[in-house]
Structure formats: C-alpha cells, structure tokens
Amino acid sequence: MKQAAALLNFSGMPHCFRRALLLFPLTLVASLSVRAAEPEAPLTELRLTALTPAAAALLTPPAAIAAADLPKKPAPSPLFGDVLVRSAQAHLLGATLSGPRELTVLAYHAITDTWAPFGKVTLPGELIALRPAPAGFIAETRAATAGVPNEVSRVELTANQRHLRALDWVIIIGYLVFSASIGLYFYLKEKKQSNDDFFLGGRSIPWWAAGLSLYATGTSAISFIGIPAKSFATNWQILARDAVGLFSTALVAIYIVPMIRRLNVTSVYQYLEMRFHPSIRVLASALNILIQLGGRMSTVLFLPSLALSAVTGLNVILSIVLMGVVTIAYTLLGGMKAVIWTDVLQVFVMLGGAFFAIGYVIEGIDGGLPEFVRVANENAKMHTFDWSFDLLRPTVWAFVMFAIIDLITYPKDQVMMQRALSTKNPKEAGWSMWTLAAVVVPGSITFFAIGTALFVFYQQHPERMNPLLSVDATFPHFIASELPVGVTGLIIAGIFAASMSTLSSCMNSVATLVSVDFYERFNRSATPAKSVRLAEWMTVISGVIGVGTALLLALFDIKSAFDAWFALQAVLGGGFAGCYGLGMFTKRANWQGSVIGVICSLIITLVLWQGSMVTPVLYPTFSILACLVCGYLASYAFPAPTQSLLGLTVFTQRKDPA
Numbered sequence: 001m002k003q004a005a006a007l008l009n010f011s012g013m014p015h016c017f018r019r020a021l022l023l024f025p026l027t028l029v030a031s032l033s034v035r036a037a038e039p040e041a042p043l044t045e046l047r048l049t050a051l052t053p054a055a056a057a058l059l060t061p062p063a064a065i066a067a068a069d070l071p072k073k074p075a076p077s078p079l080f081g082d083v084l085v086r087s088a089q090a091h092l093l094g095a096t097l098s099g100p101r102e103l104t105v106l107a108y109h110a111i112t113d114t115w116a117p118f119g120k121v122t123l124p125g126e127l128i129a130l131r132p133a134p135a136g137f138i139a140e141t142r143a144a145t146a147g148v149p150n151e152v153s154r155v156e157l158t159a160n161q162r163h164l165r166a167l168d169w170v171i172i173i174g175y176l177v178f179s180a181s182i183g184l185y186f187y188l189k190e191k192k193q194s195n196d197d198f199f200l201g202g203r204s205i206p207w208w209a210a211g212l213s214l215y216a217t218g219t220s221a222i223s224f225i226g227i228p229a230k231s232f233a234t235n236w237q238i239l240a241r242d243a244v245g246l247f248s249t250a251l252v253a254i255y256i257v258p259m260i261r262r263l264n265v266t267s268v269y270q271y272l273e274m275r276f277h278p279s280i281r282v283l284a285s286a287l288n289i290l291i292q293l294g295g296r297m298s299t300v301l302f303l304p305s306l307a308l309s310a311v312t313g314l315n316v317i318l319s320i321v322l323m324g325v326v327t328i329a330y331t332l333l334g335g336m337k338a339v340i341w342t343d344v345l346q347v348f349v350m351l352g353g354a355f356f357a358i359g360y361v362i363e364g365i366d367g368g369l370p371e372f373v374r375v376a377n378e379n380a381k382m383h384t385f386d387w388s389f390d391l392l393r394p395t396v397w398a399f400v401m402f403a404i405i406d407l408i409t410y411p412k413d414q415v416m417m418q419r420a421l422s423t424k425n426p427k428e429a430g431w432s433m434w435t436l437a438a439v440v441v442p443g444s445i446t447f448f449a450i451g452t453a454l455f456v457f458y459q460q461h462p463e464r465m466n467p468l469l470s471v472d473a474t475f476p477h478f479i480a481s482e483l484p485v486g487v488t489g490l491i492i493a494g495i496f497a498a499s500m501s502t503l504s505s506c507m508n509s510v511a512t513l514v515s516v517d518f519y520e521r522f523n524r525s526a527t528p529a530k531s532v533r534l535a536e537w538m539t540v541i542s543g544v545i546g547v548g549t550a551l552l553l554a555l556f557d558i559k560s561a562f563d564a565w566f567a568l569q570a571v572l573g574g575g576f577a578g579c580y581g582l583g584m585f586t587k588r589a590n591w592q593g594s595v596i597g598v599i600c601s602l603i604i605t606l607v608l609w610q611g612s613m614v615t616p617v618l619y620p621t622f623s624i625l626a627c628l629v630c631g632y633l634a635s636y637a638f639p640a641p642t643q644s645l646l647g648l649t650v651f652t653q654r655k656d657p658a
Contacts, residue, residue, distance in 0.1 A: 211435020574623020597631020
C-alpha cells in the first residue's frame with residue numbers, strides 16, 4: 001500500500017515536473033480543437049509522361065511476381081492484359097480501361113486483401129499494349145494518324161508528403177525545450193555532483209521512477225513504429241514474449257537485482273571482477289562500450305527519422321541533430337537524475353500519444369469498437385500464443401527459452417541495470433523491476449492494438465493507404481495523413497521521446513563504464529572530481545559519435561556494413577553474458593572456466609554465423625548456452641574458487657539489515 005500511495009502522489013518528483021504532467025492532458029485537449037486542413041494535393045497521384053522508345057527501354061522492369069503472391073481476390077474490373085506490378089512490400093498495381101482512352105490504376109493490398117482505385121489518366125490514343133515499370137506502367141497507344149509511330153508514355157504513381165503544421169512544430173519544439181530544461185534544473189540545483197550523483201543519481205531515485213525509466217529505455221522508437229507494423233502485417237504472437245517474460249522478470253526482481261544492488265557497485269562489470277577476474281570485467285565492459293557506440297545509439301536515431309521523413313517530409317538530418325543535441329544537453333547537465341526524470345516524462349508522452357492513437361483509429365472505423373473486435377477475431381489478428389514446437393516461428397516455447405536465458409544473464413546490460421542501481425536500497429531495486437513488469441505488457445498491448453486497428457481501418461478504407469510505402473511506414477503514414485494538427489506533433493514527440501530515452505541511457509552508460517571500469521580501475525591518482533569531469537566529456541563524445549554515425553547512415557549507403565556489424569555484435573556479446581550465469585548460479589565455476597567458456601562461445605557462434613545454420617536472432621542464445629556448458633565443465637579442470645562467495649551467488653546472498 002505504501003508503494004501504491006507513493007506512486008499516486010508522485011513521491012520524489014520535482015515540482016516543475018509535476019506541473020508539466022498536469023498540463024499534458026490540457027495540451028492534448030487543446031490540440032484536438034485544431035483539425036487538419038484539407039491538403040492541397042491527394043496522398044498519391046498519377047503522372048503521365050511521354051517517352052521515346054529508347055527512354056522506355058532504359059527503365060528496369062520490376063521483378064516478376066510469384067504465383068503465391070498473386071491477388072487472392074479478383075479485381076473489381078478486368079485488368080488490361082492481366083498486367084501486375086509489385087509496389088513496395090505489400091501492394092500490387094494493375095490497370096483497367098474505364099473509358100476509350102481513360103486508364104484507371106488499381107492497387108491490391110495483400111495484407112488486407114483489398115482493391116482500391118488510385119487515380120486516372122487520359123491516354124493520348126487507343127491503348128494497345130501495357131507492360132510493367134517501376135511504380136507504374138509503360139503504355140503504348142495507337143497514333144491518331146496512319147503511318148505515324150505509336151506513342152509511348154509512362155504511367156507513374158507518385159506520393160505527396162504531408163508536411164507538419166505550425167502547431168505540430170510548437171508541440172515538438174516545446175517538448176524538446178522542456179526535456180533540456182530538466183537537465184538544466186538538476187545542474188542548477190546540484191552544481192557539484194559526486195560520482196554517485198552523476199552515475200547513479202545519488203542512489204536516491206524513487207523505485208517507481210527507476211521502473212518507468214527501465215521501460216522507457218527498453219522501448220525505443222523502433223518499437224513505437226515497428227510493433228504496430230508487425231501486428232498490422234501478422235498478429236500478436238510476439239506479445240507472448242512479454243507475457244512469458246513476466247515470470248523471469250519476477251524472479252529477477254526477487255533474486256537477481258537485489259543481489260547486485262547489495263554489492264553497491266556502479267558498473268555491473270565490477271561483479272565479474274569480484275566473482276572471477278579483472279580481465280573479464282575489462283573485456284566485457286569494453287565490448288559493451290563498443291556495442292553502444294558502434295550501433296545502438298545511431299540506430300535509435302536513424303531508423304525513426306527515416307520513417308518520419310518518408311511520410312512527413314521531416315528532414316532526416318534535422319531530426320537526428322535535434323534529438324542528438326537536446327539529449328546530449330540534458331544528459332551532460334543533469335547526469336543520471338536528469339536521464340531518469342526525463343525518461344519518466346517520455347513514458348507519459350509515449351504512452352499518452354499511443355493511447356490517443358488507438359482511440360482515434362478505432363473511432364475512425366465504421367462500426368467502432370465492436371467492428372474492430374469482430375474483424376480482428378475473424379482474421380485471427382489477436383492470436384497470441386502458439387504452442388507448437390516449431391522453433392522457426394515465434395512460439396511460446398521459444399519465448400520460454402529466451403526468458404530463461406534472460407533470467408540467468410540479466411545483469412549483462414549496464415544500460416538497464418544502472419537504473420536499478422540508482423534506487424535507495426535492494427528492496428526498492430526489486431520494486432523497480434515490479435514497476436517495469438506492471439507497465440511493459442499493457443504498453444505492448446497498446447502498440448499491438450494500434451497495428452490491429454490500422455488493419456481494420458485500412459481494410460475499410462484501402463484507398464487511404466500509400467502503395468509506395470513499406471509496411472513499416474504504416475503507422476507514420478497514419479500519423480501524417482489522418483491525425484489532427486497538433487496531435488500529429490504530439491505523436492511525433494512521442495517517437496522522439498522513445499529515441500531520446502534510449503540514447504540518453506546509452507550515453508550515460510558509456511560515460512559510467514569509461515570512468516569506473518577504466519579510469520578509476522587503472523589510475524591510482526583518480527579522484528571523484530576528475531572521474532565526473534571525464535564522464536562529462538565522455539557523455540559529449542559518445543553522443544557526438546552516435547549522432548555522427550546516424551548521419552553517416554543518412555548520407556551514405558553503408559547499410560550492408562552496418563548489418564555485418566550487428567551480426568558480429570550478436571556473435572561477440574553472448575559469451576560475456578554467459579559469465580553472469582556461471583557466476584550467479586554456480587559455486588564451482590572459476591575464472592579459468594569462464595574464460596574457456598567465452599572462447600568456446602565465440603568459436604561455436606562464428607561457425608553458426610559463417611555457415612548460416614540458424615537465424616541470427618538465435619545467435620545470442622547459442623552463444624550464451626555454449627559459454628554456460630563449456631565454462632562450467634572446464635571449471636572442473638582447475639581448482640575451485642578460494643575467495644568468499646558471500647553475496648555473489650543466488651545460493652550465498654547477503655541479508656539486508658533489519
């Protein structure tokens with residue numbers, strides 16, 4: 001009851017922050033009074049361009065359509081020549097003559113199984129041939145005068161972007177300014193920060209705020225956009241991961257997090273030194289830093305910026321720079337307190353926008369909520385639990401395996417654990433995990449429901465889709481084309497919030513690891529003041545690297561190199577994660593065995609990678625299992641640990657003081 005009361009009273013929250021949360025619903029209500037003005041141009045339009053035969057020959061024809069991808073439902077009118085053209089991921093384009101010289105382009109959407117017209121063009125003469133072309137067709141028409149060569153034209157479907165309005169920009173900029181002001185608030189309040197202040201918020205963060213920060217950090221903009229796209233295209237089976245994960249989260253809250261919090265560590269890799277050897281700590285920490293700098297930060301900036309750009313015209317580079325600069329500012333000024341309290345704000349912005357979006361989509365469905373439920377059930381769109389034993393699919397058993405692996409290696413991620421370490425005591429550290437468990441499933445259900453509602457909405461209104469966009473752009477397309485002015489800005493602020501919460505956590509984590517695991521560990525003359533100063537510099541440097549790498553992704557075609565880096569991360573990361581399982585769940589494992597386990601893990605996973613034997617999603621699982629099995633068996637070839645294991649395993653936990 002005390003915990004519930006604290007949550008309802010927002011215990012520990014800065015006063016300015018409480019006022020902002022009270023103003024949030026008022027801002028939402030005010031924005032609803034401003035409806036989107038009618039656009040000057042439709043979402044898509046057809047263009048007819050005269051071509052020379054030579055120019056037409058240069059157009060690369062689209063790939064052939066496989067028989068399995070042909071429309072299940074016949075077109076409303078006979079297609080001229082039965083010609084079909086693939087457009088983006090889920091659309092097929094066809095054309096029908098609606099008049100002697102009038103060509104209507106139809107689009108078939110494979111996911112909703114619907115046809116819709118997307119414009120008409122008047123041809124220069126009688127149509128005699130039609131062949132596929134990118135985003136349209138090449139039309140050959142008979143010349144009006146005998147002896148004159150036939151005319152060749154390109155019929156092309158083009159998209160018009162919906163640009164943000166002034167009120168949208170006011171809301172987005174207001175959100176960014178307020179985020180930066182949180183950092184300034186803590187900077188002015190606590191100008192001289194100690195190590196604990198900058199890295200862990202003085203270990204004074206309320207449990208519920210730490211829990212919300214855990215949720216914000218784990219929910220990036222990729223989730224904000226990607227989960228609705230996944231449920232739009234398929235069903236809710238991925239949600240089973242979060243449902244099954246609740247059991248492992250409960251055990252983490254009871255045993256793992258309090259155990260690590262009792263050690264009073266700042267870096268989770270300090271545990272690896274206490275349990276095994278300094279070299280394991282240093283190598284694991286260095287790898288985590290490389291993963292944050294090499295891909296995680298840039299990805300959470302680049303991918304949502306790219307998705308928003310496709311539908312709103314919002315410049316990718318501007319989005320990356322805005323999010324990056326503001327996040328660097330508040331993380332640098334306020335340290336961990338600013339990061340966590342900004343995360344709390346971002347959770348309200350994210351979920352507030354998501355709750356409104358699901359309500360607005362359902363309100364736009366003919367028949368409302370009952371029709372939404374009927375169509376979703378009829379199409380099995382809310383199917384969640386797959387009890388089959390096919391591990392190539394997202395089954396319950398696959399998620400059980402993932403949950404077990406996550407349980408025994410949970411402290412592996414400094415970014416997440418740093419929030420639990422910032423709480424007042426081990427008990428509150430555990431409560432932060434319970435808060436995460438309480439939020440994660442309802443939050444995920446909301447995002448999955450958005451995708452399902454979009455399926456029903458676009459099944460009723462297929463003409464309001466954009467056949468030129470990928471499935472991943474479905475929710476951003478709805479945001480830009482259907483939501484009122486102001487609410488569009490609010491939802492985009494929510495996407496920014498999802499990116500910035502992950503980015504700030506990564507920057508603070510990198511700064512902490514460099515200062516604690518390297519500077520303080522190897523520099524005998526290190527002082528708290530110098531350590532904090534180094535952390536401030538590393539916050540800026542890591543942020544600049546993340547923004548810079550995201551800009552490289554935006555400006556140059558280096559996606560293939562990036563894909564290879566992510567695969568390599570999966571190959572390298574699992575071994576050191578397995579060391580936590582060896583350390584916490586066995587008393588016999590020693591540092592020699594853990595080193596052998598890491599080496600075996602690396603070799604086995606490299607073989608799987610080079611041979612393409614399993615899906616890359618399973619690399620971490622096989623890597624961790626290899627470390628656990630090989631490391632434990634190898635430990636018997638060496639003497640048992642001689643140091644005290646008190647507080648270092650789940651079997652030898654310290655007790656909290658009464």
